[in-house]
Amino acid sequence: MPMSTVTGETGSGCGAGEWSAAESVVISRAVRNAPSVHNTRPWSLALHGRTAELRERPTVLVQHDPDGRDRRLSCGAALVNLVLAIRGLGRTAEVAFGSSAGLVTATVTATGRAEPSEVERRRSGAVLDRRSCRQAFDGTGLPARTRDALLEAVEAPGVTGRWISGAEETLGVARLLTYAARAFRDNAEYQRELSSWTTTTGEGLRREGFGEQGLAAVGLATGRTRLPDEFALAARMQREAVLVVGVQPEGPVDQVRAGAAVEQAWLEATSRGLAASVITQPLHLTEVRSGLAAGLGLVGAPQALMRFGAQVGR
Template sequence: MSVTRALADGGHGQDSWSAAESAVLGEAVHCAPSVHNTRPWELTVHGRTAELRERPGLPAQHDPEGRDPRISFGAALANLVLAIGGLGWAAEVATGLAGDLVTATVTGTHRSRPTDAENRRRRALADRWSHRHAFDRRELPEGTRDVLLDALAAPGVTGRWISGPDEALAVARSLDYAARVFRGNTEYQRELTLWTNPRGHGVRPDAFGAVGLAAVGLTTSRTRLPDESLLADRIQQEAVLVVTTSADTPQDHVRAGAAMEQAWLEATSRDLAASVMTQPLHLEEVRTGLAQRLGLTAVPQLLMRFGLPAEPEVGER
């Protein structure tokens, strides 16, 4: 965890975050999910303000538009806002661009009590993890899908559950196509190998699923891809959510990430597991094709899987 404290006012006093409060904010941001566990942001605190800045990274063959770092940034921003609320302050958020990199300034404006939902999600920060393996075949508890959609709700962001055999087959075909493209892309496979790391930053070897959606979410050259019909069946058995935004700007990617994290933390607070897929949507033909097949008028940014874990909790943050 890296937090920089500006000490213009001595770093203490009623108008500044204390060292202990700064540590709380830093830990919350550290817990956010990020592409390949890279945490592509920097956090600075000064006065009653916390500032997130996207760190420049190496261009990615599989993500030329840089959506994944900004989605990750949005998740970190959501955690930061929850942490500020947990310290008893209302948070005012302003986002912008510094060159090609996104920034967010979050200021504690006045004393305020967090809602029950905010407290519940904040307590789930350290427990959230990525479940990239099979889920238990039991249905989600009644009403859970509506609760998760409510948690996701944000200006410019919408969520849509995949429903019925026709939609499941449409998603299966899109994911199968993307998986085959990436499996045969030597540059992408080289990047993925470089990011695979059993310790520290990177993708852990046990993050690569072998069955159903887990097999097509993060595809290696050795992945055995499931048959389309079997994949469609698995999609129907799981709770799969497509998250969309009204436009496709860097700020929209941040909004999608923040909304994603709220839904993920809500699921975690209810003892559910989840994982996110963005890799397939980096192919423009998959993004546009999926939108057409599902009749979406908004831009697909990511897919989320929710369920009850079927095996020990081994996953990547």
């Protein structure tokens, strides 16, 4: 049987050892709803027999992501949605990584049957509800057990999470982030690329979802972003729960794993009714990455910042 590519389409298959059309729809919809850098969905998905193959696609964001790190993080997020969709169908999901022409592939084999765990059920139920929320949050009242659950969701082999806490630490991070936002805001070529991926309707990075204040604005600086000073930013950050996700070592597959960890935490938050968003833009400046790692004493290389909280005004 020829391999059916289902990026945005429905795969075919009807025998006992193949995905049914309905299963293919469930799987491709879950993958499509994964978060991705600039909403580029830099992967392709192919279903064959009882396997699903996710391949990194060489979408090149020359200005934003020249090394492809965000692309691989995005593939990791898509992989989580893929695995959860398969588990939600009551099948086992064994993941094997490979690479072809320098691009990571993840093959998921689903030949067995097994009911999803309670956590898998809950997170897979959140896949279609997850969104980037770039409004102001209130994370101050996040109970310790919720913070622990989010941290646990991020932790995976080589991947660690670290909450930013305390006035001094927050101010140090705010300084790095305002520095990065200024650099990106004032970089005309960077802004040209960002606006080419920005749309007001349909596909792409939706302009109406952009943050206007605080960390969300600083985390996706455009030519129009009004930057707060570092003290104002630090004060706002202290009202949110901000997690740094790092990975060690930092090979391509490790970056996919880090992206998977980010999505696990995001889905965990969504399933608990929390708002969240992910920020990587500042981490594309080497000095910000190293400043963050040194300032926070991180074990791994920083991959993403995640912000969580209850949406203000709800």
